[in-house]
Amino acid sequence: MSLKSISLTLVVAIFAVLESTFMINPNPSLILKQLIELGFTIDAHLYYHHHNKHPSKGKLVNICDDFPPDIPPPDNNTTSTLCVDPNGCCNFTTVQSAVDSVANFSQKRTIIWINSGIYYEKVIVPRTKQNITFQGQGCTSTAIVWNDTANSSHGTFYSGSVQVFSNNFIAKNISFMNVAPIPGPGDMGAQAVAIRISGDQAAFWGCGFFGAQDTLHDDRGRHYFKDCYIQGSIDFIFGNAKSLYQDCQLISMANPVAAGQRMINGAVTAHGRSSKDENTGFAFVNCSLGGTGRIWLGRAWRPFSRVVFAFTSMSDIIAPEGWNDFNDPTRDQYGF
Structure with a gap:
């Protein structure tokens, strides 16, 4: 499945599922089943609880029998590996429990190997848990999902499905999603962050970021994004970090605008440089x-906002004026 088809069949539909079903019946197993039916590429055994067995040629077979035998690999002088699998086939069944087990201020890199699946949990990597890597099995196979909004979490900054406060964080081949309902322009308190990155020297390779308003809170620190897919509608990359995005796909999911209409209903970035x-x-x-x-x-969120696009292809969804200065012309001179 291509990332563009995920945009249509997974993300749009996942919002509809949550609005119509999840908010009424908070059953993660039901959501998991529906996500699989929508086309999210995960193993079929995730239909089953981790203590169950599934039929194979008329026999009951343990779902952990085909688990990779070399996961997790043994520790060495520089690296430790923890394993997360929702079916109970390795150390942990949740990402947060694996994070919690990492020693404070460890100088070794801890790789948290996360098996294919939808991990419906809110994950926080505190400042003391440095040098952590989230290693997924592909951004269309492994995802951490939650559905907080600014209203439900007492502020946009706290709404992230994943919040990273530690330094030297790395994520590879995994998606971060906030599946709160899609807000309309001007809706109050509907901001819903997929991930907040507040530590220094973070890097993301082959990751997906799915949400609508304020998808990726690139909060502060130095960050690098390579071959990532970032989707949203309003200010979907925002914050005051010093970040390089290289070879990434940026996809607006704002409502289509009829030909000839001049309305604006979205923005890619909102940088927050204050000085x-x-x-x-x-x-x-x-x-x-x-x-x-x-x-x-x-949009120039703060007075000295600074954003640069270089060697980037853009479709005609971009308004000719390009940028918005928050009705403060003095902001135009500093960085767009």
């Missing part, structure tokens, strides 16, 4: 930008 002395900004290099709606490249 000209801050060495922060977003740089997008060799990226692609498309999707739906009629959107700005960014």
Whole structure:
């Protein structure tokens, strides 16, 4: 399944599922089954609870029998590996429990190997849990999902499905999702962050970020994104980090705008540099930008906002004026 088809069959449908079903009947197993039916690429055995067995040629077979025998590998002087599997086939069944087990301020890198599946949990990596890697099995196979909003979590900054406060965090081949209902422009308290990154020297390779308003809170620190897929509608990459996005797909899911209408219903970025002395900004290099709606490249969230797009292809969903200065023309001179 391509990432664009995920955009249609998974993310749009997942919002509809949650609005119509999950909010009434909070049953993660039901949501998991529906996500599988929507096309999210995960193993069929995830239909079953981890203590059950499933039929195979008329026999009961333990679902852990075909688990990779070399996972987790033995520790060495520089690396420890923990294993997360929702069926109970290795150390942990939740990502948060694996994070909690990491020694505070460890100098070794801890790789948390996360098997294919939908992990419906809110995950926090505290400042003391440094040098952690989330190793998924593919951004269309492994996802951490939650559904907080600014209203439900007492503020946008706290709504992230995953919140990373530690330094030297790495994520590979995994998706982060906030599946709260899609807000309309101007809706109050509907901001819903998929991940907040507040530690220094974080890196993401082959990751997916799914949400609507405020999907990726690139909060502070130095961060690198390579070959990532980032989807949203309003300010879906925001914060005051110093970040490089390279070879990434940026996809707007704002509502389509009829030909001839001049309304704006989305924005890609909202950078938060408050002073000209801050060495922060977003740089997008060799990226692609498309999707739906009629959107700005960014809004100057703070007076000295700074965003650069270089060697990036853009579809005609970008409004000709390009940027929005929050009705403060003095902000135009500092970084777009």
